[in-house]
Amino acid sequence: MRSTHNFNRDWLYAPLELTDTIPDAAFASVDLPHTNIELPYHNFDNGDYQFISTYRKHFTLPEPLNGRRLHLVFDGVMIAATVTVNGHRLDEHAGGYVPFAVDITDYVSETDENLITVHVDSTERPDIPPYGYVVDYLTFGGIYRDVKLRYLEPLYIEKIFVRTLDVLTAPRVEVDVWVKNQGSAPAGCVVNVGMDGAEEPDQREGVSVEPGESAKITLGLDPHGIQLWSLSDPVLYQLSAYLTQADDAPEFDLVTARFGFRSAEFKDDGFYLNGEKIQLIGLNRHQTYPYIGAAAPARLQRKDADILKDELGINIVRTSHYPQSPHFLDRCDEIGLLVFEEIPGWQFIGDNDWKALSSRDVEVMIERDRNHPSVILWGVRINESGDDQAFYTATNALAHSLDPTRQTGGVRFFLESQFLEDVFTFNDFSKGVREPVNTPHIITEFNGHMFPTKTFDQEERQIEHAERHALIQDLAFANPRVTGAIGWCAFDYNTHREFGSGDRICYHGVSDMFRLPKWAAFVYASQVDPSVRPVLQAFTLWTMGDRSEGGNDPLVVATNCDYIEVWVGEDNHLGRFEPDRAKYPHLPHAPITVVGGSQMGVWGRMYQDLRIIGYVNGQPVIEQMIAADGIPQKLELIADDPELNADGSDMTRLVFRITDVYGNRLPFATAAVAFDVEGAGSLVGENPFTLVGGQAAVYVRAGRNPGTLMITARSLTAYRHLQPVAVTIDVR
Ligand code: GAL
Secondary structure, X not given: OOEEEEOOOOEEEEOOOOOOOOOHHHOEEEOOOOOOOOOOOOOOOHHHHOOEEEEEXXXXXXXXXXXXXXXXXXXXXXXXXXXXXXOXXXXXXXXXXXXXXXXXXXXOOOOOOEEEEEEEEOOOOOOOOOOOOOOOOOOOOEOOOOEEEEEEOOEEEXXXXXXXXXXXXXXXXXXXXXXXXXXXXXXXXXXXXXXXXXXXXXXXXXXXXXXXXXXXXXXXEOOOOOOOEOOOOEOOEEEEEEEEOOOOOOEEEEXXXXXXXXXXXXXXXEEEEOOXXXXXXXXXXXXXXXXXXXXXXXXXXXXXXXXXXXHOOOOEEEEOOOOOOHHHHHHHHHHOOEEEEEOOOXXXXXXXXXXXXXXXXXXXXXXXXXXXXXEEEEEOOOOOXXXXXXXXXXXXXXXXXXXXXXXEEOOEOXXXXXXXXXXXXXXXXXXXXXXXXXXXXXXXXOEHHHOOOOOOOOHXXXXXXXXXXXXXXXXXXXXXXXXXXXXXXXXXXXOOOOOOOOOOEEOOOOEOOOOXXXXXXXXXXXXXXXXXXXXXXXXXXXXXXXXXXXXXXXXXXXXXXXXXXXXXXXXXXXXXXXXXXXXXXXXXXXXXXXXXXXXXXXXXXXXXXXXXXXXXXXXXXXXXXXXXXXXXXXXXXXXXXXEEOOOOOOXXXXXXXXXXXXXXXXXOOOOEEEEEEEEOEEEEOOOOEEOEOOEEEEEXXXXXXXXXXXXXXXXXXXXXXOOOEEEEEEEO
């Protein structure tokens, strides 16, 4: 029988290339996922993570082999890995964004302790995508995703592909099962597939496989009473594929896959999910985080999907510019968030060996992720590269052969680009929406470097940043030939010196690097139906003198309410204001422009608190107040999770900010905040750390032992009158 062991724990790590003769004392104890170096929030160099490091693990086999094969499965190592097992050096795996497995059976001892060494080359190697020229993101380094140890019978299920067909009329399932024979003689078995919880009997067929080969069997199921996977109700099913020696004999291998019934199609006039046209509204996501690079454990990966769906309200994310964590995609399946996934790269195409790696990335990405209902489109071009007819004809054909159920795209930034794929995926930096030449057409990036904006920028810039997002989304909604628009980007990110604001950050996010919102985030958040959640955010610091010439007129409010009522001070009711349809005729929920003239503050006069109430169907549903007195009143500390797993690598975010009396962050508050951590875990991040735009975050990592983790934050420099605050986390 197959069995899989978590292999994340008890590694030894040294940030240099060491041979097996060097004693363990030269290493530190670590658990995975692991970054080869923890970095500051910004102002570091990409050279800092570029070195070869050594990971080592001593282990005895957790169970006897009993004739089985033993595979070590890496979900992702940045950017190249060479595994050595008890002195036997295996071939290098190049490419940091795709999984790989090594068969270590022939080199392990069943009785004695074994030594695995992984040399990880995290230099920006020009022979491996995305490198070769400049790249606007950092790859970071280390064994930054999960590792598993897997026992497999010599005859085992190599992969499965679950396809749902005719989901709107007579839903069917078609399953490809590849059976691999790693034994030395021809072998046969019965391949069975069944849907968990379905009344439909399992289907089966016999197969025989030559040694070293794999054979594909396709089986069909006709389930009854299935529910569709949709954005509001993402129903998932589980399929089991298993091998038996004969009909009704006990299984000796079993693989499960989660899947959903949905149809997804880009047509010339729009994108259709389950036959219903929906406008795609989305953001690009980089997988990187402050301090830990890309080494975010499952909880943080899942949290990002939740932020995109629940806080930013979008319906599609592009995994720019590479395949992202399986945990992230799993969560997208669970919550109903569509995904456009693409291969690694950035503008540059290398030589034939480089292209071969890129084609390998197409293959591994699709084989890894084609059972995810959330994934609706494959990106088979290097982001924003020039045309290359032969290369892209091949990647496109490869994608279609591996997955005939999904359309392909390939992101380019010129309209004349050769259209070889199914969907014209186009980065539109025209400050408008260019008329599609080819359809189906989707805008895969806009804004970004056209208008970098920081959480501590002057008010007018922050407003314009938000309005630029609103404008392009409005134009995308307006044009029936544009299926949607995916903004650049969700979160600020660390980058190379050739990009960004000089401190190695691209401030292109609608949220900052901590995933905390700028005002532009509320343009997206406010597009959800108010029955899902009411949203109201005024784009003002409500100061008398931050804008040029002072005051706050006009006041822009992002909201999904029918209208708002505005007061300045207790008694001064400015009136009722409705969505600005003149400016944004097509957005589901246009921001509201409040023109209040002198009521909005006049330079040299007194002014008072701002109060806004949002109404839906005549009922007040949400209120925002902003204090005229912007002196810091509260230090807040919020943990995303009340509990962590005591596994040595689980992490959660700790947001801290300084607010006015009503809880609005004060973007120009610059206090340094110090953290005391007691108990069952440790802090990840800079300590003390200064606020960035009145807000920031650090992370905590659980230890190995259950217990309570208590974190206290106190303002060190300014604002000493603020009370320290504490949170506790239960580490289980
Ligand atoms: C695009 C590129 C993105 C990012 C963006 C900034 O050209 O595809 O990765 O660099 O520009 O606006």
